[in-house]
Each structure stands twice: as structure tokens, then as C-alpha cells.
Amino acid sequence: MSEPKKLFIKTYGCQMNVYDSERMVEAMQADGYVTTEHAEDADLVLLNTCHIREKASEKLYSDLGRLRPLKTANPDMKIGVAGCVAQAEGGEIMRRMPLVDLVVGPQSYHRLPEMARTGRKQIDTEFPTEDKFDLLPKRKALRGPSAFLTVQEGCDKFCAFCVVPYTRGAEVSRPLQRIVDEARDLVERGVKDITLLGQNVNAYHSDKTGLAGLVRTLARIDGLERVRYTTSHPNDMEDDLIAAHADEPKLMPYLHLPVQSGSDRILKAMNRKHTAEQYLRLIERVRLARPDILLSSDFIVGFPGETDADFQQTLDLVSAVGYGMAYSFKYSARPGTPAAEKPDVDAAVADARLQVLQALVTRQQRACQDAMVGRDVGVLYDKPGRMPGQMVGKSDHLHAVHVTDPAGKPGDLVRVRILASSSNSLAGERIS
Numbered sequence: 001m002s003e004p005k006k007l008f009i010k011t012y013g014c015q016m017n018v019y020d021s022e023r024m025v026e027a028m029q030a031d032g033y034v035t036t037e038h039a040e041d042a043d044l045v046l047l048n049t050c051h052i053r054e055k056a057s058e059k060l061y062s063d064l065g066r067l068r069p070l071k072t073a074n075p076d077m078k079i080g081v082a083g084c085v086a087q088a089e090g091g092e093i094m095r096r097m098p099l100v101d102l103v104v105g106p107q108s109y110h111r112l113p114e115m116a117r118t119g120r121k122q123i124d125t126e127f128p129t130e131d132k133f134d135l136l137p138k139r140k141a142l143r144g145p146s147a148f149l150t151v152q153e154g155c156d157k158f159c160a161f162c163v164v165p166y167t168r169g170a171e172v173s174r175p176l177q178r179i180v181d182e183a184r185d186l187v188e189r190g191v192k193d194i195t196l197l198g199q200n201v202n203a204y205h206s207d208k209t210g211l212a213g214l215v216r217t218l219a220r221i222d223g224l225e226r227v228r229y230t231t232s233h234p235n236d237m238e239d240d241l242i243a244a245h246a247d248e249p250k251l252m253p254y255l256h257l258p259v260q261s262g263s264d265r266i267l268k269a270m271n272r273k274h275t276a277e278q279y280l281r282l283i284e285r286v287r288l289a290r291p292d293i294l295l296s297s298d299f300i301v302g303f304p305g306e307t308d309a310d311f312q313q314t315l316d317l318v319s320a321v322g323y324g325m326a327y328s329f330k331y332s333a334r335p336g337t338p339a340a341e342k343p344d345v346d347a348a349v350a351d352a353r354l355q356v357l358q359a360l361v362t363r364q365q366r367a368c369q370d371a372m373v374g375r376d377v378g379v380l381y382d383k384p385g386r387m388p389g390q391m392v393g394k395s396d397h398l399h400a401v402h403v404t405d406p407a408g409k410p411g412d413l414v415r416v417r418i419l420a421s422s423s424n425s426l427a428g429e430r431i432s
């Protein structure tokens with residue numbers, strides 16, 4: 001019998017790419033491939049790329065440069081580029097890097113096995129009419145009791161800095177029943193915690209069901225203990241979703257709600273279509289529904305035209321909200337977006353602002369984590385810890401928690417009293 005072909009896959013960027021990579025692996029496994037951790041052993045190397053900022057995009061080209069000697073040593077090796085750079089740059093990738101054999105966009109990865117089989121150079125960056133999810137094999141490659149599940153793709157918001165509406169296309173929601181079937185299948189395989197993914201997940205709608213209805217439907221699945229969703233837009237935060245945070249116990253107390261800036265002038269230039277005040281009122285309503293909710297956001301500093309006063313308003317907003325988690329990025333001009341036409345803020349000024357914001361956010365994250373000490377929280381064990389008899393899991397609020405529990409197993413959902421907080425995790429004792 002001949003050896004099975006080997007697939008090496010590297011994933012850049014967001015959680016949806018993690019999900020997509022899992023599904024591509026499953027599709028290739030159904031075609032006889034096994035995975036390898038080492039690119040040099042692989043018959044097919046797949047790079048699932050991110051286009052959101054220039055740095056992420058350029059990473060592809062430096063990694064391709066590193067693959068060149070491997071391909072010279074093994075000319076039969078095929079190299080594929082998937083994901084958002086594939087979608088945005090298409091054939092340009094092959095012109096710049098002739099060692100690339102396949103270019104496959106995020107909506108076409110169900111066609112990957114066939115593309116790999118033919119052995120020819122190919123590009124597929126269509127937005128096909130068939131639904132890739134219908135054509136992919138059932139979920140298999142699960143990593144522990146938590147899983148991602150894509151429910152919505154694309155974005156119609158057109159923030160002035162963002163490539164997503166171009167790389168991932170218009171907003172499309174998957175039919176409710178398909179999602180329920182996929183969730184049931186995951187639960188049968190031992191999953192207890194599902195994070196629903198979408199570039200604009202709270203714009204989800206299928207027939208008359210919005211995200212709140214989807215969450216409530218999934219919460220009825222026996223054995224599914226936790227539901228989360230990401231990423232949301234403030235303008236799609238409907239009343240029924242806020243209400244679900246109040247009365248749906250399986251909906252976890254964590255909300256990633258990016259605001260990007262605290263300056264109304266910059267929010268307008270970003271085409272965010274909300275003010276800082278509207279965002280703060282929304283946060284108040286969410287906290288009224290679920291007082292212990294952990295809030296998270298994304299911020300961009302150095303957006304074209306941002307002044308010191310605008311940046312100060314961002315700091316003020318962060319201070320007013322008190323985030324448990326936040327991601328901040330230096331603005332990166334992306335080709336084809338409206339903001340790319342405008343003059344950049346001085347790079348040193350943007351760097352300095354980023355440091356100030358990150359320091360503030362780090363203090364808030366630490367304060368939020370420290371405030372957990374003495375509380376009893378739910379923890380879902382992911383895997384054994386580094387110390388003997390120790391388990392590591394995620395709390396309801398998504399903090400990493402270390403627990404000494406020699407009898408513990410991955411997938412156990414336990415109550416833990418938090419005893420200590422260190423730089424990026426909590427420690428506690430199991431109480432039930």
C-alpha cells in the first residue's frame with residue numbers, strides 16, 4: 001500500500017481562519033491525506049492567510065520565501081495559498097511567487113481536494129453559488145471540548161479602513177437548521193462549548209430568526225453547556241440579544257463589541273455610523289442585562305486625521321467602560337479601502353499612542369482578572385496543565401484557569417473557587 005499523502009497547514013489571523021483550516025483539513029483527510037507538523041515532510045503545504053493589516057499579509061511572502069528551499073529539495077511538493085490574501089490578490093500571488101501551485105479563496109475551499117488532485121496550477125477565488133458547507137465532509141478534527149462554528153460570513157458595513165467586505169464578500173447567514181445539525185454533531189463528539197463565528201455575527205438572520213433566536217435554539221441542545229459569539233457590531237446589538245444575556249444561562253458572560261475609537265470625528269471618518277455616546281449607552285444596557293459581563297473591544301490608533309485630542313477621547317472611553325480584554329492595532333492602510341487614500345498619521349506618533357493605549361488596557365485586563373479572586377466560577381477543562389495533577393481550562397469569562405485536580409479530565413465542567421491571579425491566568429481549587 002502506498003503511503004498516504006501529507007498535509008501541512010499554517011493558519012494566520014482570526015478565529016474564522018482557524019475554523020476554515022479545520023474544515024480544509026477534514027476535506028483533505030476525506031481525500032486520503034494525513035496531517036503533519038513539519039512542512040518539509042509535506043506533499044501539500046497550505047497557508048491560510050490574513051489580509052487585515054499589511055504585516056499579516058506580508059507574513060505570507062516571507063513564509064513562502066522560507067518554503068523555497070523545501071520545494072527545491074522536493075519538486076513534487078505542492079504549495080497552496082488559501083484565505084483572505086488569496087481572495088484579495090489572486091493570480092498576483094503566483095506571478096510574484098511562481099512556487100505557488102494553488103490559490104483558493106475562502107468561499108471555494110470545498111474545491112480544494114479536486115484542485116490538489118489535478119496537480120495543475122490553479123486559482124479559484126470565485127464566490128460560487130453552491131454552499132461550501134453543504135459540500136464539505138462532517139466535522140472530525142476536534143481539539144477538545146470547545147469548538148468554533150461559523151454561522152455568518154461577510155460584512156456589509158464598509159468601515160473605511162477594512163478589507164473584509166472585499167475579501168469575505170457580502171453578509172450571508174447559514175440556514176438555522178444546518179447550524180443546529182452541525183452543533184448537535186459537535187456535541188455528540190464531546191463538544192460542550194461552542195463559539196458562533198461571523199465577521200458580523202450579530203447581523204445573523206435566517207428566515208425570521210436572528211442571533212438571539214439561534215442562541216436560544218442551540219441552548220436547548222442537551223450536552224451543550226456554553227454558547228458564545230464573535231465578532232459583533234454595535235449597530236446590530238438588538239434588544240432580544242441583550243435580553244438573552246439576561247435570561248439564557250448557557251450564553252456566557254463575555255461580549256466582544258469593537259468600538260475602534262472614542263472620537264466621534266474619527267468614528268464618522270471610519271464610517272462606523274455610531275457615536276461614542278451611543279456605544280456607552282449600549283454598554284450600559286448590556287450591563288443592566290448581565291452585570292458581570294466581561295467586555296472586550298478592538299481599537300485602531302493612528303487612523304488618518306487622528307489628533308492627540310481624538311486619541312485622548314479613545315483613552316477616556318476605555319476608562320469609562322473598563323474592559324476585561326481589548327485588542328489594539330496601529331492603523332494599516334489597505335489597498336482599495338477609502339481610508340487608504342488619506343495621509344497617514346506620523347508613524348512614531350501612532351506607535352507612541354499604541355503603547356499608551358496598550359498599557360491602559362493591560363492594567364484594566366489585570367484588574368478584571370484580579371477581581372475574580374475569591375469568586376466561584378465555572379471552568380471547562382481543556383487539557384492537563386504543566387504540573388502533575390493539574391488541569392487547565394476556561395472560565396465562563398474566558399480566563400485561563402489552573403486547577404489542581406488529579407482526577408480531572410478534559411471536558412469536565414466544574415465549579416472552581418479562584419484563589420490567585422497571575423500575569424495571564426488564574427488559579428483555583430475545585431469545589432464541585
Ligand code: 5AD
Nearest residue numbers: 161162258298299329330331332334
Ligand atoms: N488597520 C488596523 N487595524 C485594522 N482592523 C481592521 N482593519 C484594520 C486596518 N486597516 C482591526 C479592527 C478590527 C480588527 C479585526 O482588526 O480593529 O476590529
Ligand code: SF4
Nearest residue numbers: 155157158159162164
Ligand atoms: Fe471590517 Fe468589522 Fe467594519 Fe465589517 S464591521 S468593515 S468586518 S471592521
